[in-house]
Amino acid sequence: MDYQFKDIEERWQKFWASNKTFKTNTTSEKPKYYVLDMFPYPSGAGLHVGHPLGYIASDIFARYKRLKGFNVLHPMGYDSFGLPAEQYAIQTGQHPAITTESNINTYRKQLDRIGFSFDWDREVRTSDAGYYKWTQWIFMQLFNSWYNIDADKAEPISTLIEKFSTSGTLNVNAVSDDDTIDFQPSDWANYSETQKQEILLKYRLTYLKESTVNWCAALGTVLANDEVKDGFSERGGHPVEQKKMMQWSMRITAYADRLLQGLDTVDWPDPVKEMQKNWIGKSVGASVRFKLNENDALSSELSSQQIEVFTTRIDTIYGVSFLVLAPEHELVSKITTPAQKADVENYIEQTKKKSELDRMADTKSTSGAFTGSYAINPLNGELVPIWIADYVLAGYGTGAVMGVPSGDQRDWLFATKFNLPIQQISDAQVDLNIQADPTKEGKYINSGIINGMDYSAAVATLNQWIEENNVGKAKVNFRMRDAIFGRQRYWGEPIPVYFNDGLPYLIDEEELPLLLPEVDKYLPTETGEPPLARAKDWSYSANKYSYELSTMPGWAGSSWYWFRYMDADNNQAFASKEAIDYWKNVDLYIGGSEHATGHLLYSRFWNKFLKDLGYTQEEEPFKKLINQGMIQGRSNFVYRVADANGKPTNTYVSHGLKAQYNCTAIHVDVNMVVNDQLNIQQFRNWREEFKTAEFILEDGKYICGVEVEKMSKSKYNVVNPDDLIERYGADTLRMYEMFLGPLEQSKPWNTNGIEGVFKFLRKFWKLFHDNEFNFVVSNHEPTKAELKALHKIIKKVQDDIERFSFNTSVSSFMIAVNELTDLKCNKRAILKDLVVILSPYAPHICEELWVLLGEEAGKLSYAQFPMFNPEYLVEDSFSYPVSINGKMRLNLNLSLNLDAKEVESIVLADENVQKYLEGAIPKKVIFVKGRIINIVI
């Protein structure tokens, strides 16, 4: 019997499932290793060939680690709350839970066919009540915590209340959205319950606040910053506008510095670290207050107002020649003089008209308007005009900047356009008539107290001065905002909060989970309330209080799920202490880079928070991260010829000849195309309209055009893994996905080469079988050549897997099996090791051969990865080409002492060369891996 992959794979998948071969125990003498995949959202379309790429890689690594003697945790689950199921529910009325369940079943079937070694007993689903009970529980912990800056960690809110009642705000150094709070312990005692709760809400790590949010009308919900791309929603591409709303937020900004510092401790791809760094956007500088100058047009009350600016270049403050406010800045209307009123209002009007996109596209032109007012530079008392311009953003820093044309190119352009002075403040030789000098070189001139200083001295001096004179202070600013947490949607975790007197309170912990109620429709109510408002008899404490109606965002459930896998069925805790102490954190995490500023950042935040409260041990959740590349679709086209009148005919011209015709490209299903050659019969049967299709061929073939696009149904370029498994088997699919190229690289899918991998597996199978397909192995001692072939592959595969270069190890397998086939090697000792080495890649065929070799079924996964012995790889002949002075390449017979790394004598094979070298003394002999490569004379 030939290699019967279907039979083999079905049999072993059944065996693994019923014997729970990959069940992992938490207590083990072995060292632990945690291999995690980013769990999928179970969409209705099922898996295409790109999805399992990362899963195959992680499965290979998990299996390899088991062979290396580790206790490996390798689980899988579903991120099953989310928008598509809800959108589908709105259209069809079907409960999202039903859609989700059926999608999960499809996913599971598809995953099972690939032969992963997941421990399915640990499966999690974020939409299960048993799971989201703990998502809600973590929310409650966040609500009940504040961030103590002195301790640099989160603490229970009770310690804050303690401080308030003993010493008021005096000893409180906390992250809060209001740094003006100031009271005595006696005040605290006299505050009403409502007042107390209002104050505490400003410190809680999850809090309710009126804030500007990204509102997506089409989706009927708010979105987080990372869910908005260029002014449109990431899912669906609907327009997003800014809107003020009462919203739940997560105080992730409290962790900004730790999130930044932690990046230095993890083994992650640089681009992802870079993205997170930019997203957090730390900038060190100073905040300075400019007093307004008294002015006839302004009331004296206003002249006591100040404009606060944030700058990273306090050292250039003597060069300030104007201030700029964002058009939305609250002071704009107050400080605009009557003479300038029309100008300013006109400018604000223009700014409003510009859409978000226009504003981003138009970064070149400089625009602005003068308010007519002046501020006073606190350092030199000079008057500086106050302008407004849309290059200053209301949402960043203080919404106001100081303009220094000599030190900042944008300020320089602004000054040049509006004829504002450009003051030189550095002795660096730069012509300020041409451009600004943003460098920090040179000594300061025309700069009062910092004249003659260099950059760092100037910054230190000025920071001290502004603090002493109470006009500002050194400050660190972050670009990152707190994360909006509420969503006006149905299919998400209910927020475990009820309202009393307009203030939020947590429900009793005993009442978790707060179940998602049933509703008649999944749309907002007529009055614009979220869908949960439709729930009947859904309120807290015997109808006394109403529940929070928004639900949690998609990222809530995925921000802690790796802990749940450690102890998936626990009903008393999100995971037991023993399980967390043993598994600690994820050693290897594989997933797409699209989660760089979303999931990966939120997960690190929650991980740090849970650590602060003492529930977990590790500061970082994912030690090593690998981003698998995206698999793109490779679309094929046929070219329909139009007749003289431009009317389409039913004739199609091959790609190479299309220039001679007037034709249009039509997507054709890639599954009817092999090596870009169209299967004409299949095409005719594809659709009724093609039944009578005629073809203009080249060399008797119809060649299709090719384009790389996103893989999608509408482009007919989706390749389904099930079809390939049907034809070639799961082992071939697994190996081929790895063979395709480096894991991290994005690439278009191309099925063309899969035959090569399939042929390899057949060849491998045949090594163990004679021509009549009988299983035959010999018990003879292996020869040196056979051992060499074996140990070469042991070393190669081990090195390749350790550095996640799976594509090259597949190639090495092919070489090894070719060598052993040439040697007609069917020796048990060699083949047994070969099966072990190959099993992470092609587990089914290896399991089959393992048993045929007389070993116990199911034990292959825990066999020992063979030890590499370098002795087998030593060269025994020293006749090979060597170059002289890196130039000519000659065959030499050498006699040398390898230990001494010196040539004892050189015997030249060629007389001519001997002549050439006569009398020359080798200056240097270059060895590489014990071989002479080059002789320098």
Next chain:
RNA sequence: GCUCAGAUGGUGGAACUGGUAGACACGCAGGACUUAAAAUCCUGUGCCCUCAACAGGCGUGCGGGUUCGAUUCCCGCUCUGAGUACCA
């Protein structure tokens, strides 16, 4: 604009710390087996000159440099992809 990644045959890609560039696979061409096809096996395959062989020349986006030796290191440029965007 900024940041990062990349550019190697007809194609996907190898070459791990500089050391015989093009492994391995696809495709293509030729051959064996077959009535035939499929499957399988064998041979060839970077480009140029050459009937062919020997030999030679050119070759890792482009231009320089370091080195006995550069796909690999350095400088400058071109192009492609990704991220980000007036962040003060």
